[in-house]
Amino acid sequence: MQLIDNYQRRFRYLRLSVTERCNFQCQYCLPDGYQAGNQSFLSFNELENVVKGFVGLGINKLRLTGGEPTLRRDFTDLVAMVSEHSQIKTVAVTTNGYRVLSDVHHWQAAGLNAINISVDSLSANSFALITGQDKLKETLAGVERALEVGIPSVKINTVLLKGLSDKLSDYLNWIKDRKVSLRFIELMETGESATFFQRYHTSGAVIEKQLIEQGWLLELKGELDGPAKVYSHPDYQGKIGLIMPYSKNFCQSCNRLRVSSSGKFHFCLFGNEGIDIRDLLQNSSQSDDLKNRILHALERKPESHFLQQHQTGVLKNLSQIGG
Structure with missing residues (x-):
């Protein structure tokens, strides 16, 4: 059995939310x-x-998300549980970074081999304004610690915010000697953020144009890669990724599915429905029924989201399903 939809997209990547809580x-x-x-x-x-x-x-990549997934006391045990499956080549987490400095070595020992850390500004004041936490110093120290312990894939998530984001040159200076992939993510509208979106949304195409003008080259995507367009430059150890959900044909290469922390199966972050699978998660003897429900549901996955029409589906905020 394979996860293939009606548009011949093959799904090998699951984003599994383990909590909606965030600090x-x-x-x-x-x-x-x-x-x-x-x-x-x-x-x-x-x-x-x-x-x-x-x-x-057939899933080969699994990302633990939230909310803030590391708030769970059993988070390290969850990493170990996922990594026990030899079919899963990439065991990843997306985190706000607050526990990375103290715990990333435990996560690596448990099998974590990819980490995405949110750093929305390299300015302490802007970071605190955007996140509500004066934690930039600790977050950046966590990035360095993740690199030191040898996590193979360290990515930095930066949401583009008009008038609040740092200058591109600031980010380029920071990644010049660091083997990280810094990904600029276009601000996405959710059910609770329409006013904020209208004020702060800006297109990643502006940054893409600057990168190309400065000699950055687009890399080919790997089989398990997400939606980012990744650029590299021979003078930089770091890379730049662009996630632009409002761009044309963004959904053509979709390779990910989602399960929320409440046990709903979602085709898309911005879908109109979530299929309840929790009743089939109580014991492993229900595995065949679970797989059949997922496969039948996947037949209803639409070709694209409708963000351009400001249709955000059931999503109220990004922590609800796992942004």
């Missing part, structure tokens, strides 16, 4: 901070059955 108050996601509700997040056992089911459907 930052990023302006583009949770400006008022995480508001606890009555929802219960998937247990370790349920998450293990999600992983087993998707591995049986």
Whole structure:
């Protein structure tokens, strides 16, 4: 059994959200901070059955997301559980970085081999304004620690915000001697962020033009790579990635699926529905039923999202499904 939709897109990459909780108050996601509700997040056992089911459907890359996934006390155990599956070549996490400095060596020992750390500004004041946390120094120290312990893939996520983002030259100076991939992500509209989006959205095409003019070259995508257009330059150890969901044909190369922390299967961050699979996660004997439900649901995956028409689907904020 393979995960192939009606548009012949092959899905080998699962983004698995393990919590909606977050301890930052990023302006583009949770400006008022995480508001606890009555929802219960998937247990370790349920998450293990999600992983087993998707591995049986050919997933080779799995990213633990949130919210802030490292807030879970069993996070290191989750990494170890995922890495036990030899079919999964990339065991990744996306994090705001607050625990990287202290714990990344434990995660690496458990099997983590890819980490994305959010750094929305290299200016302490701007970082605090955007994230609600005066943690730039600690976050950057965490990046250095991830490089020191030898995590093979260290990526930096930077959301582009008109008037708030640093100058491109600042980022280029920072990555010149660091083997990181810094990815500029276009601000995406969600159900709760329409006003913020209208004020701060800017196109990544502006940065792409500057990169090309400065001699940066577009790299070919690998089989498990995400949607970023990655540029490299012979004078820089670091690379630049651009994630531009508002660009033409962005969804053509989609290779990822999502499961939320409440046990819903999602085709897309901006889809109109989530298929409940939690009832099939209680024990491993339900694995065949789980795989069949996923395969049948995938037949309904649309060709594209509709962000250009300001249709954001069920997504209220990026922590809800795992941004």
